[in-house]
Amino acid sequence: MRRRLVLLAALLGLGAASSPPGVDLDLVLQEAPAPRLSDYRLFVDESADRPNGRVVPYTLATPLFTDHAEKSRLVFTPPGARIGYTATGVLDFPVGAVLVKTFAYPADLRRPDRDVRKVETRLLIHKASGWTAQTYVWNAEGTAAVLKRAGARLPVRFTDLQGREVALDYAVPNQNQCKTCHQVDGALSPLGPKARNLNHEVALAGGGRTNQLERWRRAGLLDGAPPPAARPHLAAWDDPRQSLDARARAYLDVNCAHCHSPSGSASNSGLFLTAEETRPSALGVGKPPVAAGRGAGDLAVGIDPGHPERSILAFRMASGEPGVMMPELGRALIHEEGVALIRDWIRAMPAQAPPGG
Amino acid sequence: MSRITARLAVVAGLAAACGTAQAATLTVTPGPDAQERLQTALLDAKPGDTVQIAAGRYDLTDGLSLDVDGVTVAGAGPGATVLSFKGQKGAGEGLLITSDRVTVKDLAVEDTRGDGIKSKGADDIRYLNLRVEWTGGPKETNGAYGVYPVASERVLIDGVVVRGASDAGIYVGQSKHIIVRNSRAEFNVAGIEIENSMFADVHDNVATRNAGGILVFDLPNLPQMGGHSTRVFRNWVVDNDTPNFAPKGNIVAGVPTGTGVMVMANRNVHVFENEISGNQSAGVLLVSYTQAFNDPTYNPLPRDIVVRANRIGRNGWGPKFPGGPEIAKALGGPLPPVVWDGVRASGGRPAEVRVNLADGPVLNLNLPGPGRMDAAAPTVAATISDAAIAEPPAVSLDAAGK
DSSP states (O other): OHHHHHHHHHHTTOSOTTSOOOOOHHHHHSSSOOSBGGGGOOBSSTTSOSBOTTEEEEOOSSOOOOTTOEEEEEEEOOTTOOEEOOSSSBOBOOTTOEEEEEEEEESBTTSTTSSEEEEEEEEEEEETTEEEEEEEEEOTTSSOEEEOSSOEEEEEEEEOTTSOEEEEEEEEOOHHHHHHHSEETTEEOOOSOBHHHHOSEEEOTTSSEEEHHHHHHHTTOEESOOOGGGSOOOOOTTOTTSOHHHHHHHHHHHHTTTTSSTTSTTGGGOOOOOTTOOOTTTTTBTOOOSSOGGGGTTOSBSBOTTOGGGBHHHHHHTOOSTTTOSSSSSOSSOOHHHHHHHHHHHHTSOSSSOTTO | OOHHHHHHHHHHHHHHHHHHHSOOEEEEOSSTTHHHHHHHHHHHOOTTOEEEEOSEEEEOSSOEEEOOTTOEEEOSOTTTEEEEOTTOOSOSEEEEEOSSSOEEEEEEEEOOSSEEEEEESOTTEEEEEEEEEOTTOSOTTSOSOSEEEESOEEEEEEEEEEEOOSSEEEEEESOEEEEEESOEEESSSEEEEEESOEEEEEESOEEESSSEEEEEEOOSSSSSOOOEEEEEESOEEEOOOSOOOOOTTSGGGGSOSSEEEEEESOEEEEEESOEEEOBSSEEEEEEOOOSOOOOTTOOOSOEEEEEESOEEOSBOSSOOSTTHHHHHHHHTSOOOSEEEOOOOEETTEEOOOOEEEOSSOEEEOOOSSTTOGGGOOOEEESOEESOOOOOOOOOOOOGGGO
16 A cells, blocks of 8 residues: 555655656745746746646647747646636636746747747736736846846847848836736736637647647646537638638737727727627728727728728738837737738628628 | 733834835836836835836836826926837837826826827826927827826816827727816817717816817717717817828818817717817817718717807818818808707608707708718808707716715
8 A cells, every 4th residue: 555655656756856846836826926937946947948747838729929939838737726628718727827938039930949049938827816927038048037027128139931130129028018918807817728729739749649628638637628529719820721711810819809809908999809709890890990090090991891901900910110000019020921811811801791790 | 911012012013004004105216227117116006105206307118007006106297207208119108007096197208109198997097287298299190199098987187288199189088077177288180089988077278279179079889989968168279270180090180170179979068168269160060970880879960069158259261171161152251150060860860969059150051961061051040049958067076976
């Protein structure tokens, strides 16, 4: 009996002298943020390349565009806790869960795994009182990341996918700006890990592919998921096998709808770009601007079907000028591929009715 | 326990209680890293605290934001504490406030790329003794709104000066219980605008050198519609003569240059005891919303409108709205100071529209529907009085009473 317990303990990594201590759950749950990222022990190495136990990677079908930064995502769940499945909205993460997102730039985007410079690691921590957001900015050597609450501008250079040199004043958000986007009805909330945006195939470390939600369920991380066929699915914005409409709506949902929803920061605009929205006027079709100011760019409506060049939506996405550009946080560069997608979508709309409308 | 020890314990307990409840002042001074120090103070402030921004110029590169209830942000005066956003690289406004019971006072915000100061979902907000200015004068590339409270209850704007906004200098949208007073709006497209809001008192302000002085609008397809119960009184609405420089798609781009007071698609608006002169298009303009809309709950007509006891000088000598010059020519002189589109039907059906226009003469365009200038049948009447229309009570900003 005792031998069996010892074996079990060893399997779980308990009391084994050789295995490192787990994530510091007390620190995760305490109200004040830790001064250094390493304090949480989310990683076993100082450069945060090797996640600790119970810290697992995930990917999104369609991610937010953030000035071409490479983003690696991890989720920590406390021992004994599981993530509750929800068909709509963000999954029901247990108290003590941490979402970890590191923003990094390879010197050349065409070689994403070489000469990678980490810029910041953002944490969304589910405390007993709700979610909090913090960001940790990396030093130049990539050996330590320290808490930065008031935001910062960091010079970044890289070579883009077309081989062009890009210089950028990368914006680290201030703590309030995290909430400007990460907000549902005034409370802070994660955005990405919704069932529909996690429901896609991912590569396994040992080779092969599997559905990500199914993998979480089998690993005992996810509770209450219906059979795979009953789970919602968000298109990958850049997957040409999926329909133009599905890709465009996925792109707008992820890049715009965190603010442009009835419960988001831009609720007063009446422009709602969530995946669930079906009213053409709420999506911008024939909708005059409300408080856009010069952001309207001398154009009359959000979307003029068939005419991206007459649509404020495409105009603001194609701008890099503060006060005009959308989103107004999270980017300084123009996402040319995203702009092209939305222009194609508007161009394909019949002049009288929007697709699916 | 001895009596002295007990007493000491009580004193210590009181001191601890006061210590936690006592309001602190977080002072920020000009100098290097002002952006980070100022933003840190706005993050560190607790309810009841004051973030005191010392006199001087602050060159900021990003938007500032406040999300703590009950904080006062104070400068040393709108001529002394200057937050300059000339080098702004990001964010849609200079200062964003998203918490309740905030006061911002005694400072200036200059040259933001988007809006000057915005507050959203921020109840009991007070904007006091501020200056928001685009220092290059009126330009289409200036930000949209100077001060921009939206989706809030109980809004006070008092002693605020705004110059150069490419939309409205002082704009209150989708809010309830609003007072705008003792303020000055000049060289904006619209001086003061109340939009999709209920219970607003706009009084003792100066609106001059804008394209349009004071606007009361209601627009369709927004979370809050059906604006009503606004009183515009004792304002000085004079010489609004800056050519409209709004970007074309915006609703205020349709404000004729030289409009004093303009009411569009709103209910129960009372305009009285203002000084209205020097506005070349119209002293008071009452019009319907003319664009297409598909919201059945939206009413595009101005109704229950009272215009009385204003001091009206020279207006309407060079109307800048479509059809205006032709009508002026037909009348053989300047337009009457009060111009109403005369629409009494919406969607082809008669609508309940009552006006009481005691300041005349009144030009009634008698349009059969919104924007139907093609079918105008202008008439001039000394006054138009459909009915007595009760005035809304004075706005109270007392939260307990609501």
